[in-house]
Amino acid sequence: MDLKKAVDNMALFSSKEYKVIQYIMDNPNQFLDMTIRDLSKMTGVSIATIVRVTKKLGTEGYYDFKIEFFKQRKQQNKINYSMEEASITRRDTPYQVIQKITAIEMRISDEVKNEMDLKQIERIVEYILKAEKVTLYGSGVNRHLNELFSYSLLRAGKNSYVPSTWDDRFLRMRLSNERDVAIILSHRGNNAKYYRLMQGLHQKNIPIILLTGSKESKMATLATEVIYINPGHRFEDMANVIFTTSVSYVYDVLFAYIFNQQYDDIVDNTKEYEELSAYYASIKNENM
Amino acid sequence: MNDKNMFSSKEKQVISYILNYPNQIQKLTCRELARNTNVSPPTVLRMIRKLDIDCYHDFKLEVVGLLEEKSNNTNLLLSRIDREDDIDNIVVKMSLLKQAVINEINDTFSYEEVYEIANIIYKSQKIDLYGEGIDYQLNKMMVYYLTRLGKQAVALNHTEDRVNRAFTTKKGHTAIILSHSGTRKSVNQIAKLAKKNQAYIIALTSQMTSTLVSLADKTIYVNPGHHFDNLSTIVFVSSVSHVYHVIIGVLYARCCEEIEDKLTEFQDLSK
Numbered sequence: 182m183d184l185k186k187a188v189d190n191m192a193l194f195s196s197k198e199y200k201v202i203q204y205i206m207d208n209p210n211q212f213l214d215m216t217i218r219d220l221s222k223m224t225g226v227s228i229a230t231i232v233r234v235t236k237k238l239g240t241e242g243y244y245d246f247k248i249e250f251f252k253q254r255k256q257q258n259k260i261n262y263s264m265e266e267a268s269i270t271r272r273d274t275p276y277q278v279i280q281k282i283t284a285i286e287m288r289i290s291d292e293v294k295n296e297m298d299l300k301q302i303e304r305i306v307e308y309i310l311k312a313e314k315v316t317l318y319g320s321g322v323n324r325h326l327n328e329l330f331s332y333s334l335l336r337a338g339k340n341s342y343v344p345s346t347w348d349d350r351f352l353r354m355r356l357s358n359e360r361d362v363a364i365i366l367s368h369r370g371n372n373a374k375y376y377r378l379m380q381g382l383h384q385k386n387i388p389i390i391l392l393t394g395s396k397e398s399k400m401a402t403l404a405t406e407v408i409y410i411n412p413g414h415r416f417e418d419m420a421n422v423i424f425t426t427s428v429s430y431v432y433d434v435l436f437a438y439i440f441n442q443q444y445d446d447i448v449d450n451t452k453e454y455e456e457l458s459a460y461y462a463s464i465k466n467e468n469m
Numbered sequence: 470m471n472d473k474n475m476f477s478s479k480e481k482q483v484i485s486y487i488l489n490y491p492n493q494i495q496k497l498t499c500r501e502l503a504r505n506t507n508v509s510p511p512t513v514l515r516m517i518r519k520l521d522i523d524c525y526h527d528f529k530l531e532v533v534g535l536l537e538e539k540s541n542n543t544n545l546l547l548s549r550i551d552r553e554d555d556i557d558n559i560v561v562k563m564s565l566l567k568q569a570v571i572n573e574i575n576d577t578f579s580y581e582e583v584y585e586i587a588n589i590i591y592k593s594q595k596i597d598l599y600g601e602g603i604d605y606q607l608n609k610m611m612v613y614y615l616t617r618l619g620k621q622a623v624a625l626n627h628t629e630d631r632v633n634r635a636f637t638t639k640k641g642h643t644a645i646i647l648s649h650s651g652t653r654k655s656v657n658q659i660a661k662l663a664k665k666n667q668a669y670i671i672a673l674t675s676q677m678t679s680t681l682v683s684l685a686d687k688t689i690y691v692n693p694g695h696h697f698d699n700l701s702t703i704v705f706v707s708s709v710s711h712v713y714h715v716i717i718g719v720l721y722a723r724c725c726e727e728i729e730d731k732l733t734e735f736q737d738l739s740k
Contacts, residue, residue, distance in 0.1 A: 205627045207580040218491045244488045268724050274691055275580040276589075278718040283571055286711065294564050299556045328606040332704055361577050416732050417725065422714045426609065429710065430563065432654050438521045438698075444552045451697045 182320060186429035198234045205250070206276050212250070217243045224236055230305045256306040285419055296409065297434065305411075306438045308388045309334075314361040315341040316353050318378065326425060327366055330432040337439055338450045341362050347374060354378050359386040367391065368412045368430065370398025379403040392428060476658065479508045480516040487532060494532045501527040524550070549699050566700065570692060570707040577690045586687055587719035589669050590615070593643040596622040597634050597668075599659050600647035603702070607709045608647055616716045617735065619728050628655060637660035642668045649693045660684040673712060698737030 182381035191440025194202065205212045219226045261312065264354045267281040267288075309315055315334055317327035327343045333393035334341040344350040357363065363382050367375055370393035382389055385401045394412030401407045409426045440447055476484060476552070487494055503510045511551045525594055537623060550559060566609045590596060596615060598608035603617040608624035615622035625631040635658075644663040648656045651674035664684050672685035677691040682688045694701025 192487065207584075209580075210576055211579065214493075244485070246619050247488055262550055269718050270723070271722055273722045275584040275719050278722050279575060279578060279583070279715050282711070282718045283575060283712045286571055286714065287568060290564055294560055297560060299560065302556060302560075322610055325606050325609045325613070328609075329603065329706055332603050332606070336697060336702065352544050415736070417721075419714075419718065419721075421617070422613060422718075425710065429706070430567070433563050433567075433700075433707075434560055436703070437563055437700065438556060440550050441552065441554050441559060444550075448698060451648075455697075 291355040503601040651681035
């Protein structure tokens with residue numbers, strides 16, 4: 182029994198039978214809690230038609246079909262598509278899109294996990310923990326990813342900042358000193374302005390952590406540590422999902438390791454932050 | 470449970486019930502299951518022993534084990550980081566945590582609703598995304614994706630901006646409201662304003678019975694995480710990111726042929 186193949190082989194089923202398959206494919210979670218009568222009501226086909234579908238799919242009846250369906254879902258939820266097969270096309274149903282996005286996210290996380298240099302993660306976390314300030318540089322979607330990491334760093338008690346304009350970035354670079362650390366996120370590592378910014382940081386002996394899709398890039402030559410990030414290729418191949426998943430995984434591991442290293446301090450910090458947060462959430466009128 | 474011939478008709482009644490309502494079995498005691506299936510508790514136990522399972526408790530675990538949620542929840546619980554973890558453990562825990570979050574969200578999706586949401590966004594003239602702090606950053610990323618797909622979208626952060634926007638929204642616009650709990654007064658005010666102005670409201674929240682949900686046309690569940698110690702920020706961000714990636718994927722499948730030229734143009738411009 183393979184529902185996915187069944188969807189591609191419409192000719193094997195009558196239009197009513199196909200309606201049942203389509204319904205199950207589109208609503209697998211609801212189907213798990215449905216009796217044959219419920220399914221018949223929802224699809225507007227007879228119970229006999231449903232039984233016929235389950236038999237055509239090689240099972241002995243409705244209950245047998247449900248058990249097979251559970252098993253298949255368990256398998257499918259693991260990883261269903263290779264990266265090459267995961268491009269989204271016009272013909273994809275919402276179910277197929279979700280499976281493909283899931284496959285991309287899980288495969289990329291796995292790829293980053295397997296290629297991660299754990300000694301390097303330890304070194305980077307040491308730089309961050311020693312630093313007085315952590316400044317995160319990046320433009321466009323990279324800036325938003327940096328903002329998310331900066332939020333976690335602030336919650337962990339680290340002084341971090343994400344400059345948003347070029348003026349702000351160069352001013353921050355000028356104000357930084359060797360007790361700080363700079364994290365730069367760049368897709369291709371070939372941006373002239375960031376290269377100039379890195380030259381300034383480099384001259385001041387500021388450790389530079391570069392996350393980029395090209396370890397051989399010009400920017401990489403000035404970095405203290407370089408982490409490879411899969412940049413994806415084209416938007417059509419969900420390059421943005423690939424890139425953000427890849428960066429998020431690295432940032433999440435860095436944060437989790439910082440958390441582990443500073444466990445007691447962070448737990449204390451969190452209590453204080455939560456009290457403050459509860460206070461300002463309770464204030465209805467900002468006037469004294 | 471495949472071979473039902475070895476069971477009496479009363480035992481089959483129990484099996485049919487379990488197959489029809491596998492998600493409910495977790496909550497039922499042996500006595501309750503017997504009552505719901507009109508058999509006696511000894512009949513339930515007899516059926517269980519025929520399956521080579523020692524007791525009702527083990528039987529429940531077996532049934533629950535059929536649903537992948539069991540291992541998923543375990544992964545979510547295991548993902549707490551503490552002092553004793555070394556870097557190898559942390560990397561593996563992060564991977565399990567992310568998988569668990571994605572699986573959980575996939576289990577709550579209604580594919581028809583996801584398609585409907587993508588369709589509404591596709592038809593919308595403007596899409597406004599509301600959220601404060603970290604929610605705002607996640608919304609900004611969504612704005613970036615939507616813009617690449619040729620949609621007019623904007624993320625609002627400051628209270629004044631949000632109120633002004635909700636005040637001027639109208640029919641044909643979509644409001645995406647991202648809120649951990651969906652109970653904040655300021656969030657509900659935005660939802661009420663948007664509703665009054667007939668915008669289509671999509672809520673992303675963890676509380677499925679909040680005021681926000683009652684005002685929204687469609688609601689998608691996101692996991693808020695439990696506590697900062699349990700990496701709640703990572704759980705929440707992964708959860709919202711996955712939902713946004715899926716919406717973008719479905720939207721892309723819907724409009725890929727129309728926007729092919731625009732994507733090429735954008736890629737040339739960015740070079």
